[in-house]
Amino acid sequence: MNAVAFSRALEQVTQVRGVRGAMLVSGQDGLVVAEQLMEGLRGPAVAALAASLSSRLGRAMGAAGLGVGQFWHLQCEGGALLVVPAASGLLVVAVADPEVNVGLVRLELLRAAEVAR
Amino acid sequence: MADDVKALSAELAGDPQSLVFLRLGEVLRQRRQLDAAVRVAMHGLERHPHLADAHDLYARILADQRDFERAFDEWDMTLRIAPEHVGALKGLAFLYFTVGDLAQAERHLEAARAVTPDDPSIEQAFVMIRGGGAPPVRIEPGAVAEPVPALPEARVFAGLEGANEGLLLLDAAGLVLGGALRSPGGDDVGEPVAAYLAGVSQEAARTAKLLELGEWRGVAAEGPGGHIYLTQPTEGTMLLVVRERSVPLGRLAMLAQRAGQAARRWLERQR
Numbered sequence: 001m002n003a004v005a006f007s008r009a010l011e012q013v014t015q016v017r018g019v020r021g022a023m024l025v026s027g028q029d030g031l032v033v034a035e036q037l038m039e040g041l042r043g044p045a046v047a048a049l050a051a052s053l054s055s056r057l058g059r060a061m062g063a064a065g066l067g068v069g070q071f072w073h074l075q076c077e078g079g080a081l082l083v084v085p086a087a088s089g090l091l092v093v094a095v096a097d098p099e100v101n102v103g104l105v106r107l108e109l110l111r112a113a114e115v116a117r
Numbered sequence: 118m119a120d121d122v123k124a125l126s127a128e129l130a131g132d133p134q135s136l137v138f139l140r141l142g143e144v145l146r147q148r149r150q151l152d153a154a155v156r157v158a159m160h161g162l163e164r165h166p167h168l169a170d171a172h173d174l175y176a177r178i179l180a181d182q183r184d185f186e187r188a189f190d191e192w193d194m195t196l197r198i199a200p201e202h203v204g205a206l207k208g209l210a211f212l213y214f215t216v217g218d219l220a221q222a223e224r225h226l227e228a229a230r231a232v233t234p235d236d237p238s239i240e241q242a243f244v245m246i247r248g249g250g251a252p253p254v255r256i257e258p259g260a261v262a263e264p265v266p267a268l269p270e271a272r273v274f275a276g277l278e279g280a281n282e283g284l285l286l287l288d289a290a291g292l293v294l295g296g297a298l299r300s301p302g303g304d305d306v307g308e309p310v311a312a313y314l315a316g317v318s319q320e321a322a323r324t325a326k327l328l329e330l331g332e333w334r335g336v337a338a339e340g341p342g343g344h345i346y347l348t349q350p351t352e353g354t355m356l357l358v359v360r361e362r363s364v365p366l367g368r369l370a371m372l373a374q375r376a377g378q379a380a381r382r383w384l385e386r387q388r
Contacts, residue, residue, distance in 0.1 A: 042327060049324040053317065053336075060313035061340045064359060065300030072338035073366070074321055077331030081324060095328055 006034040009112035013092070016108055018100030020079070024116055025091040027051050033090060041095060046081075050093045054083055071106055082106065086113035122148070129157075134164055142174045146181060154178045169199035176208055185212055186278040186372060201232045207239065214246060215276045222246055273383040277376055285357040286350070286380050291315025295383065298359060301342050310357070317347065318355050335373060337366040344369055350377035351384055 006024055013022035014036050021037030023046070030051030035043045058069045074081040082094045082105050092112045094105050125141035138161035145154035158175040165171050176191035189212050195205035210225035223246060230239045273295030274280035282299040291312040298307040321333040335348040339362070346358045346369035358373045 045327050046324065049320055049327065053320050053324065056313055056317050056320070057336065057338050057345075060310050060317075061338060061345060063309040063313055064298060064306050064343070064345070065302060065304070066340035066342035066345065066359070069338050069340050072336060074324060074336050075334045075370075076325040076328075077334065079328065079330040081328065081330075 003034060005115055007036070009092075009115040010034060010036045013094050013105065013108045013112055016094075016096075016101065016104050018097040019105060020095045020097065022095075022109075022112070023047055023050075023093045024112075025051055025093055027054060027085060027089045027091045037095070046095065047093070050081060050083055050091060054085060054091055058085070071109070073102060073106075082109060084109035084113045087117040090116045092116060129160075133160070136161075136165070136168075136170075139170050139174055142178070146174075146178050149181075151178055151182055155182075167198055169195045169202050169205070172198065173202060173204040173208070176205065180208065180211070183276075184278060185215060185276055186375070188212060189375065190371075201228075203229045203232050203236070206232070207242070210242060214242075219246055274376055274379055277372075277379060279358070279360065279372075283359040284376050285311060285359075286383075287311040287314060287355050287357065289315065289318055289353050289355070294354065295380070296357075298357065301361075314347065314355060314357065318349055335370060337369060339366060346370055346373045348373045348377060350380040354380065354384065356380055 010022040010024065013019060021035065021041050023035040023037065023043060024033040025031065025047040026033055030048035032043050032047045037043050053074070054069070054072065057072055061067065061069050069085060071084050077098070079098050080096045080100065080102070082096060082102065084092045084106070086092060092109045094109055096105055121144050122141065125137055125144065128137045129135055129141055138157050142154050142157040142161065145157060155178055158171065158178055161168070161171045162175060172191045172195040176188045176195065179188035179191060188208065192205040192208040192212070195202050206225045206229035210222045210229065213222035213225065226239055226242055226246070229236070233239070272280060273286055274284045277284060281297050284296040285293060285298045285307050286295040287293050291314055293307050293311045296307070297305070298310055300306045317336070321336060325331060325333040335346055338345050341362070343359055343361050344364060344366055346366065348356050350356045356373060356377050358369050358376060360369055
């Protein structure tokens, strides 16, 4: 997998209306692998928190017998953070406005996760 | 009564589009033939999906089956179609009363009284609500009051679907405060799951702050074995809703909202 393919995958995510940015993050250490973020978004910090949240949710879901998390969505007053874990251990992350079409973003994140597997 | 069912069934068979399903469904419900009543209500809803009375009928049957969540949805739908539907207003008042939200119960009864000021069942219901402590009484559209068992105070989610296997209230440190969670295999997994969720609310808040997204409202997640929704009913507590995969994440958010109300009431009572 190369940087161009990562970049293309993220570009597809950011083309959904309302998406402010997308990143590939290492799920293990929370480091940014690739990013396409709007100016002002602090990629490394967001990546670290996304990885930490993902890890906690993943362990909780595993303990509940629900299997490995496939998608999660932090809903906030002013927007959302959406994450799809890829098989490789990478996380595909999107930051979006509140009125974004979550279903559409989810689909694009799943596609990007296929690229990052 | 049996003749009524026979005659109404024959009438419906002769004209499947007929609204006679409303009477037939209600007769079956009153006879406690709830499975048959559901079939009739579904038959009617398939043909008349925008008929408020059809949703109200289905809601009453669901309430009789103690499927309060779906009854809530159906009465909610009834009011979207007909905002002054007295049956739905009284039905929702009953459901709010059941979960201990007396303010909402009164609000819905007030709305019902504004539409039908002479309905004696509404006054009875007000007396009961304001009296407090009395067992909940079903507020029927036909002014028939039917007692249902009192709810055990100790159970935070009493009366809500999934109270015994898919609703968990925990504190920020990951300790279980109430509710229960079972894995698809039936194991009690409340404590380990709660422990893993310790700190999630702080991290969600930090993430939201970092991204300037305001307050966080919930975290929805899907897995191959089911869906979860996590929210914060009060500062320092978290509520986890778990359902099988066929339940959409959006519905989980609604369930969480209702369970959150019950949790807040329960927490207030513990003080």
